[in-house]
Amino acid sequence: MKKTTRFPLGAFEKIETPFYYYDTDLLRYTLAALTAALPPQAKAHYAVKANINPRMMKIIAASGMGADCVSGGEIAAAIEAGFLPQDIVFSGVGKSDKEILAALRCGIGCFNVESVEELDVIDQLAATCGVTAPVALRLNPHIDAHTHKYITTGLSENKFGIDITVADKAIERALALPNVRLRGAHFHIGSQILTLEPFRLLCRRIGEWLRQWRARGIFMEYINVGGGLGIDYDAPDEHPVPDFAAYFDVFANELALDEGQTLHFEPGRSVVAQCGSLITRVLYVKQGLNKKFAIVDAGMNDLLRPALYQARHEIENLTEPYAQTDTYDVVGPVCESADVFATDKELPAVVRGSMLAIRSAGAYGETMASRYNSRELPCAYFSDDLLPAGQKI
Ligand SMILES: *Cc1c(COP(=O)(O)O)cnc(C)c1O
Numbered sequence: 001m002k003k004t005t006r007f008p009l010g011a012f013e014k015i016e017t018p019f020y021y022y023d024t025d026l027l028r029y030t031l032a033a034l035t036a037a038l039p040p041q042a043k044a045h046y047a048v049k050a051n052i053n054p055r056m057m058k059i060i061a062a063s064g065m066g067a068d069c070v071s072g073g074e075i076a077a078a079i080e081a082g083f084l085p086q087d088i089v090f091s092g093v094g095k096s097d098k099e100i101l102a103a104l105r106c107g108i109g110c111f112n113v114e115s116v117e118e119l120d121v122i123d124q125l126a127a128t129c130g131v132t133a134p135v136a137l138r139l140n141p142h143i144d145a146h147t148h149k150y151i152t153t154g155l156s157e158n159k160f161g162i163d164i165t166v167a168d169k170a171i172e173r174a175l176a177l178p179n180v181r182l183r184g185a186h187f188h189i190g191s192q193i194l195t196l197e198p199f200r201l202l203c204r205r206i207g208e209w210l211r212q213w214r215a216r217g218i219f220m221e222y223i224n225v226g227g228g229l230g231i232d233y234d235a236p237d238e239h240p241v242p243d244f245a246a247y248f249d250v251f252a253n254e255l256a257l258d259e260g261q262t263l264h265f266e267p268g269r270s271v272v273a274q275c276g277s278l279i280t281r282v283l284y285v286k287q288g289l290n291k292k293f294a295i296v297d298a299g300m301n302d303l304l305r306p307a308l309y310q311a312r313h314e315i316e317n318l319t320e321p322y323a324q325t326d327t328y329d330v331v332g333p334v335c336e337s338a339d340v341f342a343t344d345k346e347l348p349a350v351v352r353g354s355m356l357a358i359r360s361a362g363a364y365g366e367t368m369a370s371r372y373n374s375r376e377l378p379c380a381y382f383s384d385d386l387l388p389a390g391q392k393i
Contacts, residue, residue, distance in 0.1 A: 002237075002240065003025065003026050003029045003240055003241070004026075004236075004237045004240055005023040005026055005236070005237070005240070005274075005275075005277065005359075005383075006023075006383075006387065007021070007277075007279075007318050007357060008383070008386040008387050008388075009318060009319075009355070011381075011386040011387075012279060012318070012355060012386075015279075015379075015381060016379075017279055017280050017281045017297050017298070017355070018278060018279060018280040018281075018296075018297050018298035018302050018378050019278075019279050019378050019379045019380065019381055020053075020276055020277070020278055020279070020361065020362075020365065020366050020378055020379070020380040020381070021276065021277050021278075021279050021357070021380075021381050021382075021383070021386075022053070022055070022056060022275055022276050022362065022380060022381070022382050022383065023274075023275045023276075023277075023383045024055070024056075024059060024275070024382045024383050024384045025383055025384070025387075026240055026241075026274060026275045026383075027056065027059055027060070027271075027272065027275040027362075028059060028063075029240075029241065030240075030241050030242075030271060030272075030274070030275065031059070031060065031063040031065070031271070032063075033241050033244055034063075034065075034244045034267070034270075034271065035063060035064065035065075037244040037245040037247075037248050038244075038248060038265075039248050039249075039251065039252035039263065041257055041261065041262050041263055042248070042251075042252075042262070042263040042264070042265065043066055043087070043262060043263075043264050043265070044065050044066065044264075044265045044266075044267060045065065045066035045067050045068040045087065045088070045089050045264060045265065045266050046060050046065045046066070046067050046068065046083075046266075046267065046268065046271055047068040047227050047266045047267060047268025047269075047271075048067050048068060048069050048070075048074045048077065048078055048268075049069075049070050049074065049268060049364075049367060050268030050269050050271065050272050050273070050362075050363040050364055050367065051268075051272040051276070051362055051363055051364075051365070051366060051367055052074065052077055052366075052367050053366055053380050054077070054080070054081060055380070055382060056272060056275075056362075057077065057078065057080075057081035057082075057083075058081045058082055060081070060271065060272075061078075061081045061082035061083045062082065065083075065087075065271075066083060066084070066087030066088060066089065066109065066264075067083040067087065067088045067089070068088075068089050068091060068227070068266040068268070069088055069089070069090050069091070070090075070091050070092040071092065071099060072096070072098060072099035072102045072103070075088060075090065075099075075102065075103055075106065075108065076102075079106060085106045085107045085108050085109070086107060086108070086109045087109055088108045088109055089108070089109055089110045089111075089112055089136075089186075089224065089264070089266070090103050090108050090110070090111050090112065091112040091114070091138065091186070091188070091266075092112075092114065093114045093115070093159055093160055095111075095118060097121065097125060100121065100122055100125050101125055101128075101129065104125060104126055104129045104131055104133060105129060108134075109134060110134045110135065110136050110183055110222060110224075111133055111134065111135045111136070112135075112136050112138045112186040112224065113135045113136065113137055113138060113162075113174075113186075114138045114160060114161055114162065115162060116162070116166075116169065116170050116173055119135065119137075119170065119173055119174055119177065119180065120173075120177070122135060122179075122180055123177040123178070123179045123180050124179075126179035126180060127178070127179045131179070132179055132180065132181050133179060133180045133181070134180075134181050134183050135174060135180045135181065135182055135183060136182075136183050136184045136185055136186040136222050136224055137162055137167065137170050137171065137174060137182070137184075137185055137186065138160065138161040138162060138185075138186040138187070138188070139161055139162055139163075139164050139167050139185050139186070139187060139209075140158065140160065140161035140162060140163050140164060140187075141164060141187050141189065141201075141202055141205045141206070142164065142205075143189045143198050143201050143202055143205070144198070145189045145190030145191075145193045145198045145228065160188070161187075161188075164209075167209075171213075171218060175218075182220075183220075183221055183222040184220035184221055184222030184223055184224065185206070185209070185220050185222070185223060185224070186224040186226065186264075187202060187206065187224065187225050187226050188225075188226025188227060188228065188266065189202055189226065189228055190228050191227065191228050191230075191268075191269060192228070192230040192231070192269065193228045193229060193230050194230040196246065196247065196250050198228075199225075199228075199247065199250045199251070200250055200254055202225060203225075203250060203251060203254035203255045204254065206223065206225070206255060207254070207255055207256065210223075214258075219258075219260075220261070221260060221261055221262065222261075222262055222264060223255070223257070223261060223262070223263050223264065224263075224264035224265075224266065225251060225255075225263065225264065225265060225266075226265070226266050227265065227266040227267045227268050227269070227270070229242055229244075229247050229267055229269070229270040230242070230269070230270070231269055231270055231273045231274055231360060231363075232360075233273075233311070233312055233313060233314065233359075233360045234312070234314060235314070236274050236314055236359045236360045239274075240274045241274070242270040242274075244270070247270075248265075251263060251265075268363060269363040269364065271363075272362040272363045273360050273361075273362045273363035273364075274359075274360055274362060275362040276360075276361045276362025276363070276365055276366070277357040277358060277359050277360075277361055277362075278298055278302055278303050278357070278358040278361045278365060278378070279298075279318075279355060279356070279357055279358075280296040280297050280298035280302075280355070280356050280358065281296065281297050281353060281354065281355050281356070282294050282295070282296055282350045282351065282352055282353065282354040282355075282356065283295050283296060283297050283333070283352065284352060285328075285350060285351060285352065291327070291328070291329055291344070292326065292327065292328050292329070293328065293329050293330075293331055294328040294329070294330045294331070294347070294350050294354075294356075295331055295332075295333065296330060296331070296332060296333075296341070296356060297332075297333065298332055298341075298358065298378070299332030299333050299334035299339050299372075299373070299375065300332055300334050300336060300338060300339040300372075301332075301334055301369060301370045301371065301372040301373060301375050302332075302365075302369050302375075302378045303341070303358060303361055303365050303368075303369075304364075304368040304369075304370075305361075305364055305365070305368070306338075306340060306341050306342075307336070307338035307339060307340070308368075312342070313341065313342070313358045313359055313360055313361060314358075314359040314360060315330055315341065315342055315345060315347060315356055315357070315358050315359070316356065316357040316359060317347050317348040317349075317350055317354055317355075317356055318354075318355045318356060318357050319350075319353070319354045319355045320348050320349065320350065320351075320354060321348055322348065323348035323349040323350075324348070324349055325346045325347060325348055325349065326346070326347065326348075326349045326350075327344055327345065327346050327347075328342075328344075328345055328347055328350065329342065329343050329344065329345070330342040330345055330347075330356070333373075334372060334373050334375070335373060341358060366378060366380060
């Protein structure tokens, strides 16, 4: 059965726009699909930065997932939402001393360490707390994920990770430091990856390195392959849930794990993106010289992805779904030329007051919202509260 988002228009009429609408049913459905497809010996850690809405986080924590955090604030929010500290992993190139100490004190499961310099600092701070820090080395596997340059992270010229050519030095260092315990290796090759080939390549690289390490008597108990599974921004109702089974199967089939080895995933976008829409109203339909502008009351401060990554989001006219189509540039009110949601977008004709849904906005939407131009932060509403019980699923 396909689960597609339904919009409770009656309830929406009473809410001030713009706001985020989360389909909490679809979220639970997605989590069930993910959990069912997860291979044995594997654990998924939700990449919290994709969506840190407390209600969404609670639902995700209740599914049994761990969390992948990139700041002290995210670790605190994850624990608050019910994620177990030992199931939290801490990534990021610039962990501050304060963040490292907080992570050590709450007993997080693993630091994904991004440089030898960081390894030394974690060792020193762990000593001051009288604990041993569990660490994995984030290694850069030189794989081109063929995605946007701002979200590709696995290539060599990159601020992320430790270059594989110096991995041996980092491993030796980690083994020599008294207050860190080397658990394994971490990889993350990018985001919004739509073919499985980069993941297959990653498996092959990891497999080779595991053989080399094993030959030298180094046992990596923890293999973390990061996140990055993409979603269908063009057809959210056709593909509301990513094909987790096909994705996980790549790793289950192509990465031979030893007894006692565990596989870790860090999906972010694939968990939450399709569950959220940004709901906005048309303020003005402005006739330009050659085009029409639909000026809406949501801006790049509410949803930054189009301005930051030239990202495309499907837009739906909720008020007049069957009107004759017309072509618009859908733009926000923020004083920036980049404040554009869509260019030459064909939509059922809109008028002042038309309500639009900017789809697939559940990931990297609300979390990136800002108060630029002194605008209000967008509020969030949930299908659990707005949809009558009989209309769910
Ligand atoms: C952002 C990030 C993720 C999540 O990526 P998605 O593309 O949202 O799945 C996972 N791991 C690390 C280290 C990240 O930085």
